[in-house]
Amino acid sequence: LDEMGPADFAPGTGMDVRPHPHIGLATLTYLLDGALFHRDSLGHAQEITPGAVNLMVAGRGVVHSERSPPAFRASGGKMRGLQFWIGLPKKFEETDPGFEHHGREALPALEGEGFRLRLAIGALHGLSAPTTAFSSCFLADVALDAGATYELSADQEERALYVLAGEIAIDGAAFPAGELVVIRPGAPVALRAKQPSRFAALGGEAMDGPRYLWWNFVSSDRERIFAARAAWEAGHFKSIEGDPEFIPAPELKAL
Structure with a gap:
């Protein structure tokens, strides 16, 4: 569980989480105030507003960015939200990545x-x-x-x-x-x-066994974490169209 904010952005400023990778989990984003724009390596581009849900399934690997949309950045305002990392059962850890959005009314x-x-x-x-x-x-x-x-x-x-x-x-x-x-x-x-x-x-329900969690990666297999880091550093993850920035992985010595 991560709480974003609360923050009060001045006009012309905003939130910028540059492209970064995930494996082995699903992220559920739920806003309380403000707005956020999601882009991912699957080609999805979706603004989320309070009371709606963005669910991104990382599975075997996905890249996404989270930024303040242009209208919010221009006007400024309050920003607050929750993001939950949901552990995937072992049989789904390497599933195909995916994304879905459900509006407040749904x-x-x-x-x-x-x-x-x-x-x-x-x-x-x-x-x-x-x-x-x-x-x-x-x-x-x-x-x-x-x-x-x-x-x-x-x-x-x-x-x-x-x-x-x-x-x-x-x-x-x-x-x-x-x-x-x-x-x-x-x-x-x-x-x-x-x-x-x-x-x-x-x-x-409780997880079906222990998990390794490092940076943005989650897996029941220790070696899978090392492999994912190496793949990100080598540029083997698919990039996000229209968002070419890159967050380097931190150093990983041991798990």
Whole structure:
């Protein structure tokens, strides 16, 4: 999980993540504020805005860049988002790379007493998101009114929540914005908002074995990481049309 921002860009400035490679995972990008433009070596070019989803499946290898789009760069403004790296099961680690975009209106939503929820991937509360999932998982954007309670089901083996705004109480313990709360498996948990709050709820089945993670590469095979780095440095990854910049790989001595 990576939180981008929050940042407030002056007019004429923006975010520039130059072309870089990935293997062995899928990245799910979900914005809270601002806008971001995705380009990849498969030929996709897609702007993402708050409440929508960009899912990029790296599989055996892909290159992408993430930059502020021209209109946002010209006007400036607030930028904040979340990017989740989703581990691929071993049988999908070397799958063909891919990309998909789902607009805000395509994602299922649910409203209850004092809460509002949008589901970015997976299944939750009888909802099912259109986003491709290679394993059982979920990610939901949840807003709670002050004093409201939300119950997170125990359907998934691993669960957590990341507090984006406000303050959440669980069994008398308070968790402010910026806290990642890992929940013990096995039982539903009630979350109460001590003030108007927002959090990302996420979870899924445990990985099918350990993974090596280095830079932008993930694999169950240590040697695959070394090979991917060598391929990137040698220019063997397909480049992005219209975005020729390049981030050199850091030094790798051992894993």
